[in-house]
Amino acid sequence: MDSAPFDPPADTAYLRGHETAVKIVIAGAFGVGKTTFIGSLSEIRPLRTEEDMTAASVGTDCLEGLPGKTSTTVAMDFGxxxxxxxxxxxxxxxxxxxxxxxxLADLTRGALGALILVDTRRLEDSYDIIGRLEELGISYAIAVNTFPDAPAYSLGQLREAMDLPERTPLVMCDARERQSSRDALICLVEYLLTLHPEPAR
Structure with missing residues (x-):
């Protein structure tokens, strides 16, 4: 699927005329779809550090609510x-x-912001990561990955459950679909641009 061009807001003219590279961290609890999300978007072959889960992970990685989960990221993904x-x-x-x-502290160094993927089947698993990013001073948006068997809640209910500030973007996405994932990233980038306006001349 071809990507439509992204037009930055008018007050971000400093982005025009040269390429600006921005580091974004995709965070979230175990099994929320981060590897799938990056894989659906990356225009290069994504770097993955997935390994098969073995008996050694029993008692360490909780697979409750994750049927069919057989591998896990052990370092990072990159796209x-x-x-x-x-x-x-x-x-x-x-x-x-x-x-x-x-x-997480090392991975977020130099990042403009983070997109946190959450799964409504295990929403409480995301609270620690949200808190950690806040401690690190990383601006973030939340994307709810819509798994087929996940319970559906309104954005208002989810915002209240996660105690999100009103300004924090909260969107729904399907990490398997390029356009849906891209829309979630654009929501984050537009939010970050409001926090980092064009420098005064």
């Missing part, structure tokens, strides 16, 4: 997406297991 001739996103997918949480 590249051009939103326009001027704006290129470098996507870094963070592993979701608690034992890898210490890597």
């Amino acid at each position: 590249r997406l051009s939103l326009s001739d001027q704006l290129v996103l470098y996507l870094f997918g963070a592993p979701g297991q608690e034992r890898f949480r210490r890597f």
Whole structure:
């Protein structure tokens, strides 16, 4: 599927005329679809560090609510997406297991912001990651990955359950579909551009 051009808001003229590379972290709990999300978007072959899950993960990685989950990211995912001739996103997918949480600070270094994927079947698993990104001072948006068997809630109910500030973007997406994933990223980028306006001349 071809990507439509992304037109930055009028007050971001400093992005025009040269390529701007932006680092974005894709975060979320174990099994929420981060690898799938980056794979659906990347215009290059995504770098993946997935390994098969073995008996060694029993008692460490909780598979409740994750039928068919047989592999997991053990370092990071990486992809590249051009939103326009001027704006290129470098996507870094963070592993979701608690034992890898210490890597989050390193992975977010230099990032403009983060997109947090959540799964309504295990919404509470996302609270720790949201809190950690807030501690790190990373601006973020939330994308609810719509799994077929996941319970449906309104955006208002989800915002209340996650205690999200009104300004924090909250969108629905299907991580398997390129356009849906792209729309979620554009929502994040537009939000980040409001936080980093054009410098005064």
